Amino acid sequence: MGKTFQRPEALSDAVTHYCPGCTHGIIHRLIAEVIDELGIRGRTVGVAPVGCAVLAYNYFTFDFQEAAHGRAPAMATGIKRVRPDLMVFTYQGDGDLASIGMGEIVHAANRGEKFTTIFVNNAVYGMTGGQMAPTTMPNQRTTTSPFGRRVDEVGMPIKVAELLAALQTPGYIVRQTVISPKYIKRAKRAIKQAFTYQKEGRCYSFVEVVSTCPTNWGMTPMEAIQWTQDTMLPYYELGELKTPETTD
Amino acid sequence: MGKVLMKGNEAIGEAAIRAGCLNYFAYPITPQSEVAEYLSRRLPEAGGVFLQGESEVAVSYMIFGAAAAGARIFTTSSSPGISLMCEGISYIAAAQCPAVFVNIMRGGPGLGGILPSQADYFQATKGGGHGDYRMLVMAPASVQEAVEMVMTAFPLAEKYRNPVMILGDGLIGQMMEPVEFPDDLRSEPSNKDDWATNGMDTRRSDKRNLVKSLFLDPDQLNRNNLALKAKYDRMNREEVRYETYHMDLDYRVLIVSYGTMSRVCRTAIDNLAEEGIDVGMIRPQTLFPFPVQQVHDAAQKQSCVHVASIEMSMGQMVEDVQRALQGVKPVSWYGKCGGDVPTPEEIMEFVRTLL
Amino acid sequence: MQSEVMFAGFGGQGILLSAKILAHAAMKDGYEVAWIPSYGPEMRGGTAYCTVVVSDRPIGSPIIRNPLHLVAMNRPSLEKFAPHVKQGGVILINSSLIKISSSRDDVDEIRVPVTDIAKDLGSTRSANIVALSAFVARSRILDMDLIRDCIKEEFANKEKIIPLNLAAVDEGQKAGLTA
The missing domain is CATH 3.40.50.970 (Thiamin diphosphate (ThDP)-binding fold, Pyr/PP domains)
Incomplete structure (x- = not known):
C-alpha cells in the first residue's frame, strides 16, 4: 500500500525554527505542494525576506535567494527579467512588504512583473520582537504601541491587497487565511492559481495570507486563531480582489 | 570597426x-x-x-x-x-x-x-x-x-x-x-x-x-x-594597474592623480618641464587595489622632495598616498570640489609652492 | 600642435552639433580630438558652449579656459568668452544678432551674418553650419570637404535636409573667406 500522506519533494526535512502555533509552516507546505503538483521544482527560485521567514530557504529544496529588508520584489524583478523561464516567488511579511518595502512591491506589481508574491500578514513584526507593523490592528498592543495602536497618531492598518488591486496592471490579487482546514484548502487553491498564472506567463500574482503570531500577540495558538477570526478577518476580508479574467 | x-x-x-x-x-x-x-x-x-x-x-x-x-x-x-x-x-x-x-x-x-x-x-x-x-x-x-x-x-x-x-x-x-x-x-x-x-x-x-x-x-x-x-x-x-608619466626624469615633485584630473596634471607637467621644473606622475588606474608599493618606490627617488595628491575632492586619495609613503617624503593635497576643475595653471602654481 | 575651438550661443542654436561635426571631421583627418560640452541647467536658455580640442598628440587637460578660437552665436557669449581667446586666434561673430565687436586687436575678428545667410537659404536652423563653415574656411583648420562628408554622415537619417546643409557650407565658406 502506498503512502497517502508524505512530505512534498519541494519541502526539506529540516526541524522548524518557527514558534508553536505559527502559521508559516502551513504556508510553506502549501507552496511546496503546489510546486510539486505543477512540476516546477527544478526551475523555481524563491526570494526570502527579512523577518521570521528569512530562513525560509532552510525548508525548501530548490534554489533560493535572500533579499534585504523589503527588497524582495526588486530582486525577483531582476531574476525574472533576465530569466523569464524561471518560476520566481517572493515570500514576505508585513513589516518587510508593507513598511520598508512598500515602494518595491507597488512598482513591481504595477509593472506587472510575472512573478508571485506570498504576503504573510500577521499584524506584527515577528523576528525583531513584536513591534507595531503597518498592518497592526487598531488598539492592538505591541512592544512599540504598548497602549494599543492609536490610529489618530499612526493611521489605520494598510490593506495591501486592496491597495494593489487599485492598480490597473496587476492581474491576480487575493486574500486568504490558514486558520482552519476549510481556509487552508482555499489558500492552497489561491497559491496554485497564482503560480499557474505565472507559469502561463500571464500576470503578476499576489496572495495575502492572514496569519497568526501567538508569541508576539501574547496568546495561546487557539486564542490567536480566535483573535484572527474575530478581529482581523472582519477588517481584512477574504476573497479574490482581482483576477486576469476580470481585468482583461 | x-x-x-x-x-x-x-x-x-x-x-x-x-x-x-x-x-x-x-x-x-x-x-x-x-x-x-x-x-x-x-x-x-x-x-x-x-x-x-x-x-x-x-x-x-x-x-x-x-x-x-x-x-x-x-x-x-x-x-x-x-x-x-x-x-x-x-x-x-x-x-x-x-x-x-x-x-x-x-x-x-x-x-x-x-x-x-x-x-x-x-x-x-x-x-x-x-x-x-x-x-x-x-x-x-x-x-x-x-x-x-x-x-x-x-x-x-x-x-x-x-x-x-x-x-x-x-x-x-x-x-x-x-x-x-x-x-x-x-x-x-x-x-x-x-x-x-x-x-x-x-x-x-x-x-x-x-x-x-x-x-x-x-x-x-x-x-x-x-x-x-x-x-x-x-x-x-x-590587479594593481597604473600608468606613469615623466618617471624617467629626475623629478623633484611626484604627482599622484587619477581620471580627468590626471589629464589636467599631464598638461601642467608638460608646461612645467618647459620652465625647467621636472615633475613625475603616477596615475592609478585601479583605486582599489591602490598602487601602494609603486607610489612608495617612486617617492624614494633621490631627486624627489615632495609628493602631491591632486584630486577633485577635499583630500581623499591623499590618505592612501600617505599610507603608501609611510612618512618617507612629505605629502600635500591640492584640489577643488564643486565642478570647477583645477586648470593646468593652478596646478603649476601649486607645484611651484612646493619647491 | 593643438587648437581649441569654442562654440557658444543660446541653447537651441545648434552649438553642440556644429562642434560635433568639427570634431568628427578632425578625427577623420587623423587628429586626436575631444568634444567637451557645458552641461546641466545652464543649457536651458542661457549661454551654451562646447569646446573642441584638435591635437596631433594625446589630449591632456580637457578643461580649456583660454581657447585659440571662438565662434560666438549671440552677444552674451561674445561678452563672456572673447576676453579669454588666445592671441592670434579667430573670433567669428554672428553679426545678424551681435552688433558689438570683441574689442580685441590681437585676434582675427570676422563678422558674418550667419543667421541672415541661413534665413536666405530657407531655414535659420542651418545657421550653425554656416558659422562652422565660415570659421573653418577662415582658420583653415581642416579641409572643407571633410566637413561636407561629416554633414552627410550626420544627417544620414534625415536625407532631406542634407542639400540645405551643404548649401549652408558653400555660403559659409564664401562668407568666411570674404569677411
Whole structure:
C-alpha cells in the first residue's frame, strides 16, 4: 500500500525554527505542494525576506535567494527579467512588504512583473520582537504601541491587497487565511492559481495570507486563531480582489 | 570597426554590450542619464533586457537578483544614486555575486552639484555600504579607457565574484572622444552552475543553490569574511594597474592623480618641464587595489622632495598616498570640489609652492 | 600642435552639433580630438558652449579656459568668452544678432551674418553650419570637404535636409573667406 500522506519533494526535512502555533509552516507546505503538483521544482527560485521567514530557504529544496529588508520584489524583478523561464516567488511579511518595502512591491506589481508574491500578514513584526507593523490592528498592543495602536497618531492598518488591486496592471490579487482546514484548502487553491498564472506567463500574482503570531500577540495558538477570526478577518476580508479574467 | 566619435556615457553603454552584457537596470540621474537613454534603444535591438527601476535602491536589488541568477549585469548612476545603491552593493559583495557598477561622479555631499567631481573616492574604495567588503575600483581618464575598463570589468567581476566599480567623473560621461571597441576584450560569461540560483533544471543538478548573506553563527560569519578578505588580498597582489608619466626624469615633485584630473596634471607637467621644473606622475588606474608599493618606490627617488595628491575632492586619495609613503617624503593635497576643475595653471602654481 | 575651438550661443542654436561635426571631421583627418560640452541647467536658455580640442598628440587637460578660437552665436557669449581667446586666434561673430565687436586687436575678428545667410537659404536652423563653415574656411583648420562628408554622415537619417546643409557650407565658406 502506498503512502497517502508524505512530505512534498519541494519541502526539506529540516526541524522548524518557527514558534508553536505559527502559521508559516502551513504556508510553506502549501507552496511546496503546489510546486510539486505543477512540476516546477527544478526551475523555481524563491526570494526570502527579512523577518521570521528569512530562513525560509532552510525548508525548501530548490534554489533560493535572500533579499534585504523589503527588497524582495526588486530582486525577483531582476531574476525574472533576465530569466523569464524561471518560476520566481517572493515570500514576505508585513513589516518587510508593507513598511520598508512598500515602494518595491507597488512598482513591481504595477509593472506587472510575472512573478508571485506570498504576503504573510500577521499584524506584527515577528523576528525583531513584536513591534507595531503597518498592518497592526487598531488598539492592538505591541512592544512599540504598548497602549494599543492609536490610529489618530499612526493611521489605520494598510490593506495591501486592496491597495494593489487599485492598480490597473496587476492581474491576480487575493486574500486568504490558514486558520482552519476549510481556509487552508482555499489558500492552497489561491497559491496554485497564482503560480499557474505565472507559469502561463500571464500576470503578476499576489496572495495575502492572514496569519497568526501567538508569541508576539501574547496568546495561546487557539486564542490567536480566535483573535484572527474575530478581529482581523472582519477588517481584512477574504476573497479574490482581482483576477486576469476580470481585468482583461 | 574603426574609430567612432562617441560621448562617454554612450560609449560605456555600448562597451557593456560589446563585452557580452545584455542586461541593464537603472534610474536616471545627471550627468549619466545618456547611458540609460542609449541602452533603452540599443538593448532591445541587441536582444537584451532594459528596465528603468523605481529608485536606485530597487535597482541595486534588481542587479543583485539578476547577478545571483547567473546573468551578466550592470548599472550606471552618479554620486547620490550610488549612495542609495550602496545598500545593495554590500549585500552583493557579501553574497559573492559578480556585478558592474559605473559611477559618473558629480559634486557632493548632499545634492551637491552636477558638474565633474572625484569626491566619492572614499565611498568607492573604503566602503559606502556597511560591513567588511571591498570593490575592485577602476578609474578611466578618457572615453577610450572607460570603454576598455567596462569591457574588462565583467570578467574581473566574475573571476572574483565581487562587484567591480568604474569610477569616472562627469567629464568622462559628457565628453566625446574617438573610441574603438577592442574585439579581444569580448568575453564569455563564466560558468556559474556551482553557485548561481539559475534553476536546478538548467544545470541538471539535484543540489540546490542558495545565495545569501546572513550568517547568524559568529564562526560562520567570520569564515565568510575571511574568504572575502582572501579575495581582496589577491586583488592587491594581482590587479594593481597604473600608468606613469615623466618617471624617467629626475623629478623633484611626484604627482599622484587619477581620471580627468590626471589629464589636467599631464598638461601642467608638460608646461612645467618647459620652465625647467621636472615633475613625475603616477596615475592609478585601479583605486582599489591602490598602487601602494609603486607610489612608495617612486617617492624614494633621490631627486624627489615632495609628493602631491591632486584630486577633485577635499583630500581623499591623499590618505592612501600617505599610507603608501609611510612618512618617507612629505605629502600635500591640492584640489577643488564643486565642478570647477583645477586648470593646468593652478596646478603649476601649486607645484611651484612646493619647491 | 593643438587648437581649441569654442562654440557658444543660446541653447537651441545648434552649438553642440556644429562642434560635433568639427570634431568628427578632425578625427577623420587623423587628429586626436575631444568634444567637451557645458552641461546641466545652464543649457536651458542661457549661454551654451562646447569646446573642441584638435591635437596631433594625446589630449591632456580637457578643461580649456583660454581657447585659440571662438565662434560666438549671440552677444552674451561674445561678452563672456572673447576676453579669454588666445592671441592670434579667430573670433567669428554672428553679426545678424551681435552688433558689438570683441574689442580685441590681437585676434582675427570676422563678422558674418550667419543667421541672415541661413534665413536666405530657407531655414535659420542651418545657421550653425554656416558659422562652422565660415570659421573653418577662415582658420583653415581642416579641409572643407571633410566637413561636407561629416554633414552627410550626420544627417544620414534625415536625407532631406542634407542639400540645405551643404548649401549652408558653400555660403559659409564664401562668407568666411570674404569677411
